[in-house]
Amino acid sequence: MTRRSCAIYAVGIVCAHLLIIGIGLVVAQVFQTLIHNRLKREITLTEGSRVFETWKNPPPPVFMQFFFFNISNPVDFLAGRKPVVSQVGPYTYREYRPKENVSFVENGTKVSAYQPKTFVFHPDQSVGDPDMDMITTINIPAVAVMNKVKDSFLRSTMASMMMNSLKVSIIMTRPVNELLWGYKDPLLTRVRTTNPEIDEYFGLMYKKNGSNDGEFVYHTGEADYMDYGKIATFRGESKLSLWTSDQSNMINGTDGSAFHPLLSKKERLYIFSPDLCRSIFMEFEKDVEVKGLPAYRFTPPRDVLASKDENPDNEGFCVSPKECLGTGLLKVSVCRKGAPVVASFPHFYLADEKYSNAIEGLNPVREHHQTFLDLNPTTGVPMRASKRAQVNILVNRVPGFPKTKFLNETIFPVMFINETVVIDDVSAAKLQKLLLMVTLVSNLPLIIVGLGAVLLLVLICLIIRERKQKMTTNEKTFYSPVCNKGSDDKNGDNNVVMTPITEKS
Known part of the structure; x- marks a missing residue:
């Protein structure tokens, strides 16, 4: 697996965790409840x-x-x-x-x-x-x-x-x-x-x-x-x-x-x-x-x-x-x-x-x-x-x-x-x-969700870029004619064999 593939997987995992944790905290209102309880204790x-x-x-x-x-x-x-x-x-x-x-x-x-x-x-x-x-x-x-x-x-x-x-x-x-x-x-x-x-x-x-x-x-x-x-x-x-x-x-x-x-x-x-x-x-x-x-x-x-x-x-x-x-x-x-x-x-x-x-x-x-x-x-x-x-x-x-x-x-x-x-x-x-x-x-869960959303955008960009690079690599692979000189000289005719040549990017 290439480094780029590893990076995509890592970003995806972190993004998923951030979104799941953030959305869960927003729904449960954990931090808002914590800060409200703190205010109730402090304002006495x-x-x-x-x-x-x-x-x-x-x-x-x-x-x-x-x-x-x-x-x-x-x-x-x-x-x-x-x-x-x-x-x-x-x-x-x-x-x-x-x-x-x-x-x-x-x-x-x-x-x-x-x-x-x-x-x-x-x-x-x-x-x-x-x-x-x-x-x-x-x-x-x-x-x-x-x-x-x-x-x-x-x-x-x-x-x-x-x-x-x-x-x-x-x-x-x-x-x-x-x-x-x-x-x-x-x-x-x-x-x-x-x-x-x-x-x-x-x-x-x-x-x-x-x-x-x-x-x-x-x-x-x-x-x-x-x-x-x-x-x-x-x-x-x-x-x-x-x-x-x-x-x-x-x-x-x-x-x-x-x-x-x-x-x-x-x-x-x-x-x-x-x-x-x-x-x-x-x-x-x-x-x-x-x-x-x-x-x-x-x-x-x-x-x-x-x-x-x-x-x-x-x-x-x-x-x-x-x-x-x-x-x-x-x-x-x-x-x-x-x-x-x-x-x-x-x-x-x-x-x-x-x-x-x-x-x-x-x-x-x-x-x-x-x-x-x-x-x-x-x-x-x-x-x-x-x-x-x-x-x-x-x-x-x-x-x-x-x-x-x-x-x-x-x-x-x-x-x-x-x-x-x-x-x-x-x-x-x-x-x-x-x-x-x-x-x-109070808004920490929303911040976490926001970071997860940003990483999701990064993940999408990385996946799109990876696909474009693969398509570009396939398009750069083509075939060129090669002559078999030994056989041609003896038989007096030309046999053309297609040999794949790949350009390095």
Whole structure:
């Protein structure tokens, strides 16, 4: 057997083995299963894991933007006309949120932590000075006091007289800084003389700078990777007791900072929000790219804040039939000390049009007012997020308070927040390397099949070349005439004999 024949046989054997092994690995998904199991073991809330340190102290900067609605026709509004508002903002703060008092509980199957938040003002990303800029808006303490005593004629009469003596109106003008971080309210100070449990200070973010929401206990994800980062208990409780159904009181999902790896587009992600006093869910919207890395965008659908008529599951969020609002709104007075606070998306995005139409100056736009979460599907790492929520106050006529006699029931927007985060460059580079390794290992069987296919092409070329050379050799073999001189001389004639002559190639 010639060297060329041996080479053909060798290539054929190697090619066959590569194709058989590669196709077998592709069908069995051996390497993909191995790398997925490795990810499930690595992405856990345990000491020494790949994600534990970044979970405790997230490196990407978080920014909190505050936008206020300034009412320009307060007199007309109190007379029963449609309020006209203009958006003022943003006032931007850098948010620091490292986890503290991290400790493992229940034999290391869960981890507890507190998450204090600290806010530092960033003037270069803000529209003005929060100490100097004035906002005219609803007097939330006054509305809260009126709603607290409205069922008692005696108490409402006394409160009305108190408001008149203090010259407290339903509309107030305050600096941004006071509205956010708190000020001593004269009405609350007077009420506190008879109700010591009442705090005389009020602010939309009062006592939230440097404080925490309470203790969270999380699943580590070791037992089941799908439970990674999910909240087991909040403030020592596994469920809430604020709402009227067991389903509404459930604490589902994570705190929004961690999600399990190997995400599916079909799944529904749950996030528990202490600010909303409930869990919300998000669904896949589209594929996006963040800093060159693939991500799935999840957003809350209309069903999250739909009315009980559109989504019967939301009936449990109605504290009473009278307090069950329309689509796009959630009354959170149960966790706001009875104040008529209503949560929504900014500019009443995804809400019934009647709410945005009742306020002149609102224009809901998805790009500016949608809450979204971009997650890397392989690792579950948040790549980019924007949490947007609006604080509203329900104002209407209150018996016993003449100042409200011309008011129409209105969900008045006070402020909305935009809490954003984008993965930093260092973390993105680390994730890029990890995804490259995952891709290479997962696609190793395909690489083997590809090499086998290349060798198959080489084998075909060698076989074709071998056949061509054999045909060429046969064509170069021919016969030439040779004379038998001895016989010719004697007989006087020529005998021609054909002798094969082969040219050497």
